[in-house]
Amino acid sequence: xxxxxxxxxxxxxxxxxxxxxxxxxxxxxxxxxxxxxxxxxxxxxxxxxxxxxxxxxxxxxxxxxxxxxxxxxxxxxxxxxxxxxxxxxxxxxxxxxxxxxxxxxxxxxxxxxxxxxxxxxxxxxxxxxxxxxxxxxxxxxxxxxxxxxxxxxxxxxxxxxxxxxxxxxxxxxxxxxxxxxxxxxxxxxxxxxxxxxxxxxxxxxxxxxxxxxxxxxxxxxxxxxxxxxxx
Amino acid sequence: xxxxxxxxxxxxxxxxxxxxxxxxxxxxxxxxxxxxxxxxxxxxxxxxxxxxxxxxxxxxxxxxxxxxxxxxxxxxxxxxxxxxxxxxxxxxxxxxxxxxxxxxxxxxxxxxxxxxxxxxxxxxxxxxxxxxxxxxxxxxxxxxxxxxxxxxxxxxxxxxxxxxxxxxxxxxxxxxxxxxxxxxxxxxxxxxxxxxxxxxxxxxxxxxxxxxxxxxxxxxxxxxxxxxxxxxxxxxxxxxxxxxxxxxxxxxxxxxxxxxxxxxxxxxxxxxxxxxxxxxxxxxxxxxxxxxxxxxxxxxxxxxxxxxxxxxxxxxxxxxxxxxxxxxxxxxxxxxxxxxxxxxxxxxxxxxxxxxxxxxxxxxxxxxxxxxxxxxxxxxxxxxxxxxxxxxxxxxxxxxxxxxxxxxxxxxxxxxxxxxxxxxxxxxxxxxxxxxxxxxxxxxxxxxxxxxxxxxxxxxxxxxxxxxxxxxxxxxxxxxxxxxxxxxxxxxxxxxxxxxxxxxxxxxxxxxxxxxxxxxxxxxxxxxxxxxxxxxxxxxxxxxxxxxxxxxxxxxxxxxxxxxxxxxxxxxxxxxxxxxxxxxxxxxxxxxxxxxxxxxxxxxxxxxxxxxxxxxxxxxxxxxxxxxxxxxxxxxxxxxxxxxxxxxxxxxxxxxxxxxxxxxxxxxxxxxxxxxxxxxxxxxxxxxxxxxxxxxx
Numbered sequence: 040x041x042x043x044x045x046x047x048x049x050x051x052x053x054x055x056x057x058x059x060x061x062x063x064x065x066x067x068x069x070x071x072x073x074x075x076x077x078x079x080x081x082x083x084x085x086x087x088x089x090x091x092x093x094x095x096x097x098x099x100x101x102x103x104x105x106x107x108x109x110x111x112x113x114x115x116x117x118x119x120x121x122x123x124x125x126x127x128x129x130x131x132x133x134x135x136x137x138x139x140x141x142x143x144x145x146x147x148x149x150x151x152x153x154x155x156x157x158x159x160x161x162x163x164x165x166x167x168x169x170x171x172x173x174x175x176x177x178x179x180x181x182x183x184x185x186x187x188x189x190x191x192x193x194x195x196x197x198x199x200x201x202x203x204x205x206x207x208x209x210x211x212x213x214x215x216x217x218x219x220x221x222x223x224x225x226x227x228x229x230x231x232x233x234x235x236x237x238x239x240x241x242x243x244x245x246x247x248x249x250x251x252x253x254x255x256x257x258x259x260x261x262x263x264x265x266x267x268x269x270x
Numbered sequence: 271x272x273x274x275x276x277x278x279x280x281x282x283x284x285x286x287x288x289x290x291x292x293x294x295x296x297x298x299x300x301x302x303x304x305x306x307x308x309x310x311x312x313x314x315x316x317x318x319x320x321x322x323x324x325x326x327x328x329x330x331x332x333x334x335x336x337x338x339x340x341x342x343x344x345x346x347x348x349x350x351x352x353x354x355x356x357x358x359x360x361x362x363x364x365x366x367x368x369x370x371x372x373x374x375x376x377x378x379x380x381x382x383x384x385x386x387x388x389x390x391x392x393x394x395x396x397x398x399x400x401x402x403x404x405x406x407x408x409x410x411x412x413x414x415x416x417x418x419x420x421x422x423x424x425x426x427x428x429x430x431x432x433x434x435x436x437x438x439x440x441x442x443x444x445x446x447x448x449x450x451x452x453x454x455x456x457x458x459x460x461x462x463x464x465x466x467x468x469x470x471x472x473x474x475x476x477x478x479x480x481x482x483x484x485x486x487x488x489x490x491x492x493x494x495x496x497x498x499x500x501x502x503x504x505x506x507x508x509x510x511x512x513x514x515x516x517x518x519x520x521x522x523x524x525x526x527x528x529x530x531x532x533x534x535x536x537x538x539x540x541x542x543x544x545x546x547x548x549x550x551x552x553x554x555x556x557x558x559x560x561x562x563x564x565x566x567x568x569x570x571x572x573x574x575x576x577x578x579x580x581x582x583x584x585x586x587x588x589x590x591x592x593x594x595x596x597x598x599x600x601x602x603x604x605x606x607x608x609x610x611x612x613x614x615x616x617x618x619x620x621x622x623x624x625x626x627x628x629x630x631x632x633x634x635x636x637x638x639x640x641x642x643x644x645x646x647x648x649x650x651x652x653x654x655x656x657x658x659x660x661x662x663x664x665x666x667x668x669x670x671x672x673x674x675x676x677x678x679x680x681x682x683x684x685x686x687x688x689x690x691x692x693x694x695x696x697x698x699x700x701x702x703x704x705x706x707x708x709x710x711x712x713x714x715x716x717x718x719x720x721x722x723x724x725x726x727x728x729x730x731x732x733x734x735x736x737x738x739x740x741x742x743x744x745x746x747x748x749x750x751x752x753x754x755x756x757x758x759x760x761x762x763x764x765x766x767x768x769x770x771x772x773x774x775x776x777x778x779x780x781x782x783x784x785x786x787x788x789x790x791x792x793x794x795x796x797x798x799x800x801x802x803x804x805x806x807x808x809x810x811x812x813x814x815x816x817x818x819x820x821x822x823x824x825x826x827x828x829x830x831x832x833x834x835x836x837x838x839x840x841x842x843x844x845x846x847x848x849x850x851x852x853x854x855x856x857x858x859x860x861x862x863x864x865x866x867x868x869x870x871x872x873x874x875x876x877x878x879x880x881x882x883x884x885x886x887x888x889x890x891x892x893x894x895x896x897x898x899x900x901x902x903x904x905x906x907x908x909x910x911x912x913x914x915x916x917x918x919x920x921x922x923x924x925x926x927x928x929x930x931x932x933x934x935x936x937x938x939x940x941x942x943x944x945x946x947x948x949x950x951x952x953x954x955x956x957x958x959x960x961x962x963x964x965x966x967x
Contacts, residue, residue: 135456270520
């Protein structure tokens, strides 16, 4: 009878496991993306994409903020540097909307393009920044890792934004005029030299500002295009 | 006369630190004008300090190592007395945080001691679209009338920017308001105050970007709902929800704000803060029933450090409802109890009772000698045992026992087996197993039949000569008591040595055993060295040794011993001495070896097998076939052997592929083994499997 009991118990276990799995499967099926044929349903993936990209940009801004504060601690520049710095940001040549109305009035394609331009413009400077930071022994590994992360994030964010733009173009929301940043090199050549002369602290200050811009613009873009999904 | 400004305090901390720790660096910095990295004494003397730019890479390393010294330095510096210009910027918020106490003290000192020039107290934006700045005239009384001071600002978005006047004044509040048209985000603004005669009070630190000065408004429409009350009724969870501030444009995504809830008991002094999160509702867990709580919320921009003001407080209170819970508890207890009982009943019903008992309460394994009740043995009731064995006994006992354990296949009885087919005796069921076990004389002569459980895998004992006298039952009884000391003087020994001959020779035992069987000195469990194919059990020499000893002790008569030894040579003597040295345990190999040619070895090689006994026989330790029976001392003068260990360690294998076991401390009796040369030297070590292979080959 012992064997019988064991058989029964094993059968019960198998049954329980099957039940659990089937319930999970059923719940998974129920959580399909578009349960009903809602009007805005096809935009849900786009909203998700936007959310992810915005989260990404928020994280990037957070890291740049951390690094900036650490630099302030180390370098202790006087605050009047703020006034001095703006002239040095190499992205100053990119015309960006500086207020809410401007950001809302501007065309979506243009806003997307500005975002991409910004991201492209920061790719090289951040990489070089990371290189120079890792060479300094004074900086902790923590800061060095952050700079690397920052540099990577710019890459990833750019890819993400490109994907969003593609999706929007596919859905017909924006026209295809948004260049595939076809000529990032052209953009850079005009500014190429400037950022090399910036000091590290200035670079961080500028990037902190620009990452906040990117974050804002993305959010505005999302709320203009898919307003119903979490704005 | 400019003194080191408060903004330079950070540097001073470093200076002091540098001064303390890295003296050599201090010499590189001479004055405030040059680098601002000076010792505090310079600033105290009042040397002018202008904008300082710090490029001290090496300082970073020093700072990185010793940031914790800041606090220490703070204490040190706070005791120093210097003054700083009052136009310290509102932007140095974090500095103010760390040194708030000191700076206030200093400001007071300053205000008392020196005149304070007009300065901006704060610039703030609520919605990232507009901002406003407040100024104060300081202690310059001649400027106290508000219109005297004018605010100018500079937008540094182009190199050729110029100072412009405040677009909107509110002289009552000494406030300058910048509306949306004049506000640009991400562009630095600088502000300055100008008095008459174009006297400019400008602090370089009053430059900022609007996104860095945002303090959002607090949320509105706070309300709370009871989420759940704990079963005990003592604590509860509450969900607080609110609306984002109307001034912050969250719907277009322009501002991303986070909320921080703080709550405290009505009369408490400290607030408890929850983590900031961006949703417009949050749960507060673990509030106590009956206490009133005060809750308020404040906001900040995501990614920026400044919080806005707190909202108005709301009050949360839930009264206790204790009684309800006891009912719940009671029902819970009842439910679980009933369920448990039901399950138990089901189990009992479904399964056979005995099986259940087996599963739930497995019996403790104990020696189950058929015919012997272990309880009696434990109690040590000699008389009862005797009675059982003898009276109620012969015939009564086995059946009793078998009834008790009838259906237990796992109960392995030590059975006494019949002697093959040679035994022509009729089965005597009445002979108790115990007697058979111990080889006591039975009523009947000859072989005993096997038990009625031929399927049991207990060992089969060969037939045993049964000339035991009645007194041996007493011996038996005594010997059954485990652990009886040797004072019993009851030996059964000769019986064991008695040959399992079919003849009815009176066993040596009778001649010798005046006293008690040597079995008394043996444990009830003997170490079985080997099982003969014929069914004999080879016990460890340990027992045999003891038996021997007792024998010798008992009987002075050599004759008996001589008889013994003569018996030894008979084939029927099969006390297979495993270890000439007396250790009781040998490995499998030797057991096999022993078992293989028993017949060949028997004649004259002097093995002695202790027959029977319905003990569990396993192919126990092999021993060298050539091992001589250490024991049976041929001569009565043979020394008594020391008690041997039941286990020994195989030391090594010798060239003859015999195991060398541990030498006991006492010397084995060499002289008594002339016919049986010790071929097995003591082995050392353990036998590894490959060695085993060698042995067996």
